[in-house]
Amino acid sequence: MKFVHGVKADITADIVYMMCPMHLLKLDEMVRSLEKGQVLEILTDYDGALEDIPQWCIRTGNEFIGMDEDEDYYKFYVRKAGNGQ
Amino acid sequence: MTKCYFDHVATNPLDPEVLNAMMPYFKEDFGNPLSVYDLGMRARDAIEKARSEVASLINAKPSAVVFTASGAEANNFALRGIALAKQNHGKHVIVSKVEHHSILNSARFLEKNGFVVTYLPVGKHGLVDPDTVKSSITKETVLISITHASSEIGTIEPIKEIAKTAKENNIVFHADGVATVGNIPVDVNDLGVDLLSMAAHQFYGPKGAGALYVREGLRIVPLVYGGIQEGGRRAGTENVPAIVGMGKAAELAKNELDKRMEHSKKLRDRIIEGVLKMPNAYLTGHPEKRLPHHASFVVEFIEGEAMLLMLSMKGIYAASGSACSSKALKSSPVLLSLGVPTALAQGSIVFSLGAGNTGEDVDYLLGEFPPIINRLREMSPFAKGWGKGFEGHGEGEKCYTG
Numbered sequence: 001m002k003f004v005h006g007v008k009a010d011i012t013a014d015i016v017y018m019m020c021p022m023h024l025l026k027l028d029e030m031v032r033s034l035e036k037g038q039v040l041e042i043l044t045d046y047d048g049a050l051e052d053i054p055q056w057c058i059r060t061g062n063e064f065i066g067m068d069e070d071e072d073y074y075k076f077y078v079r080k081a082g083n084g085q
Numbered sequence: 086m087t088k089c090y091f092d093h094v095a096t097n098p099l100d101p102e103v104l105n106a107m108m109p110y111f112k113e114d115f116g117n118p119l120s121v122y123d124l125g126m127r128a129r130d131a132i133e134k135a136r137s138e139v140a141s142l143i144n145a146k147p148s149a150v151v152f153t154a155s156g157a158e159a160n161n162f163a164l165r166g167i168a169l170a171k172q173n174h175g176k177h178v179i180v181s182k183v184e185h186h187s188i189l190n191s192a193r194f195l196e197k198n199g200f201v202v203t204y205l206p207v208g209k210h211g212l213v214d215p216d217t218v219k220s221s222i223t224k225e226t227v228l229i230s231i232t233h234a235s236s237e238i239g240t241i242e243p244i245k246e247i248a249k250t251a252k253e254n255n256i257v258f259h260a261d262g263v264a265t266v267g268n269i270p271v272d273v274n275d276l277g278v279d280l281l282s283m284a285a286h287q288f289y290g291p292k293g294a295g296a297l298y299v300r301e302g303l304r305i306v307p308l309v310y311g312g313i314q315e316g317g318r319r320a321g322t323e324n325v326p327a328i329v330g331m332g333k334a335a336e337l338a339k340n341e342l343d344k345r346m347e348h349s350k351k352l353r354d355r356i357i358e359g360v361l362k363m364p365n366a367y368l369t370g371h372p373e374k375r376l377p378h379h380a381s382f383v384v385e386f387i388e389g390e391a392m393l394l395m396l397s398m399k400g401i402y403a404a405s406g407s408a409c410s411s412k413a414l415k416s417s418p419v420l421l422s423l424g425v426p427t428a429l430a431q432g433s434i435v436f437s438l439g440a441g442n443t444g445e446d447v448d449y450l451l452g453e454f455p456p457i458i459n460r461l462r463e464m465s466p467f468a469k470g471w472g473k474g475f476e477g478h479g480e481g482e483k484c485y486t487g
Contacts, residue, residue: 014302014304015317016170016304017170017304017305017306017307018307018316018317018318019307019310019317021313022313022316022317025313071173072173
């Protein structure tokens, strides 16, 4: 897993306390709304996201920038690719 | 026999327009809102339309409305969901003593799970004092929940002031709006609440539909886990007809609110005036800051259930305290919290009005009620010397003052 700090996001989706598959649905919905090159920050405490979000990026061709941790949740960063979803 | 329904805080009849709006979703438009085909899309669109209508009634963004199956569920969701989400910051919750059981029992659940709960006292008219709220706050306080109005005594609480105190102290504030939404103007932005519960059947919508307003950006732990309905905040296949009905009822309530309030208030004031002419009957709750459709009393030396039975034999339907208290034959904790003695609290009666009531209904009630009281008092072993009043609260003192 790639850890990053201080990534500046264009938009944040806070889905802390929401369970599977909200992390993937929100990811898909929010990335669709972004322009090419923009960055999404997704906040979640769902452990399955550690595996699912990087995998989703590989499958869809978007860039997984990395993740950070806060007090009791994770922060994932995804950059929309030109040929991504 | 004449039938007069004076129990609108228990529930309301479904508005025929609401039923018409619901019907297609029982029949041809039965699809699951999560299905990708057109049947599902129609159900999904109907839910989102209803969400906008409910949001409009309380001046909220549609995305801040989460549908539930009842007002009680919304209250449980608010208390447990916020307490659990905030427990790393503190484990103290404040509620009042005049809350509905869905709040009080949720608070007790939290107590059993390591939270500390303060149950705020109320004044003689059932009002929560915002200064008492302020002095009860500790550095551990994460949630304050106060009812917007009690369905037992009708008192409307100073929600705006309490919400301001909560905000100044960075504490989440929930108001139970089940008795108020659709019955008096409710604006979540003006009130400054973070969460607000509501129930469709309190404003001519169906039973089985409620909602919780959750201010945008506020994290809440779900009460029901499962699928992705309501953005993952409340799982379970949606009760589409009921939600559609709630939306239609909200639209009608918004359009007709002033008219409904004026109609009920006129009848309510006549009931209050008429009942208080009887000896040893006292108004409970606040004389002015009360729901426009709500008249509640305690009648000395008489048991509430007996009044209800005799009234129902005359086709008059009313309530005695909360439904739960009346079933358990217990004194209402709400009335006891006002300082009403246990014996007197047994004689509780609530008349709540609605659009279907008329002046003739009130004439009929005011004609039938006094003889019923007289008859019950003749049978009551406690009524000896009743004309002198109960411990100083005799004729002339018409609002129960604790």
